[in-house]
Amino acid sequence: MQPTTAPAPAAAAATVPPVLRLTDIEKVYQTKTIETTALNCVNIAINRGEFVSVMGPSGCGKSTLLSLMGLLDEPTRGTIEVDGRPVTSYSDRELAALRNLKIGFVFQSYHLINDLSVVDNVELPLLYRAGMGGKERRQRALAALDRVGLNARTGHFPGQLSGGQRQRVAIARALAGSPEIILADEPTGNLDSVMGEEIIELLLELNRRDGVTVVMVTHDEVQARKTERIIRFFDGNQVG
Ligand SMILES: Nc1ncnc2c1ncn2[C@@H]1O[C@H](COP(=O)(O)OP(=O)(O)O)[C@@H](O)[C@H]1O
Numbered sequence: 001m002q003p004t005t006a007p008a009p010a011a012a013a014a015t016v017p018p019v020l021r022l023t024d025i026e027k028v029y030q031t032k033t034i035e036t037t038a039l040n041c042v043n044i045a046i047n048r049g050e051f052v053s054v055m056g057p058s059g060c061g062k063s064t065l066l067s068l069m070g071l072l073d074e075p076t077r078g079t080i081e082v083d084g085r086p087v088t089s090y091s092d093r094e095l096a097a098l099r100n101l102k103i104g105f106v107f108q109s110y111h112l113i114n115d116l117s118v119v120d121n122v123e124l125p126l127l128y129r130a131g132m133g134g135k136e137r138r139q140r141a142l143a144a145l146d147r148v149g150l151n152a153r154t155g156h157f158p159g160q161l162s163g164g165q166r167q168r169v170a171i172a173r174a175l176a177g178s179p180e181i182i183l184a185d186e187p188t189g190n191l192d193s194v195m196g197e198e199i200i201e202l203l204l205e206l207n208r209r210d211g212v213t214v215v216m217v218t219h220d221e222v223q224a225r226k227t228e229r230i231i232r233f234f235d236g237n238q239v240g
């Protein structure tokens with residue numbers, strides 16, 4: 001009998017590209033009066049399932065880095081690849097779909113809409129999902145709120161919640177779309193240490209249990225040391 005030639009699974013696994021790869025990235029902001037180099041020669045690969053912290057002083061380019069990773073802005077030089085494919089090869093429609101399906105954002109100041117209820121806030125990004133009906137939207141939003149421990153607060157409004165609870169709503173909003181990657185920009189920056197700790201534990205659990213890849217900007221060394229890898233910036237340059 002002839003031996004069959006099946007591909008070796010180990011070899012196939014070794015060739016999986018990073019979920020995000022930034023190569024020789026430069027970002028220059030140009031205004032009328034001043035040119036700012038926010039990022040200079042940045043090289044970062046984020047693998048699927050990693051939890052990476054980004055640290056550095058204010059103004060060193062951390063938020064710029066996250067907006068490039070989230071495909072919200074374009075670098076002035078260098079390439080960004082998602083799953084091994086340069087983003088410049090995606091059409092506008094494909095890029096919009098990538099942003100909406102693959103990436104969830106969490107911000108320091110929550111970015112919730114105050115006159116929408118908690119569950120309506122969480123549903124909001126799902127309105128842009130083609131083919132998703134109202135029933136599925138609601139189900140997903142409620143499941144995400146359950147995941148962050150807020151199932152008793154779905155009818156509340158953001159103003160009726162603590163800072164930590166608001167950030168949980170924002171995390172639920174990111175989760176509702178089942179993203180592969182969560183990009184969190186100083187998610188505990190407005191919280192006291194107890195609430196901040198809860199948010200970090202939640203992100204760690206989402207990473208470990210649900211396999212979500214997380215890139216988190218933080219000023220807190222203790223928080224950062226809980227993650228697998230720390231990328232450090234100073235003045236637009238990667239220093240570690
Ligand atoms: N839209 C923008 N236009 C002009 N300059 C900007 C813009 N966004 C950020 N910058 C500048 O780029 C640098 C990096 O900013 P940022 O990425 O927000 O840093 P960080 O998040 O580390 O505090 C800063 O000097 C900031 O003033």
Ligand SMILES: [Mg+2]
Pocket residue numbers: 062063064185
């Ligand atoms: Mg910032």
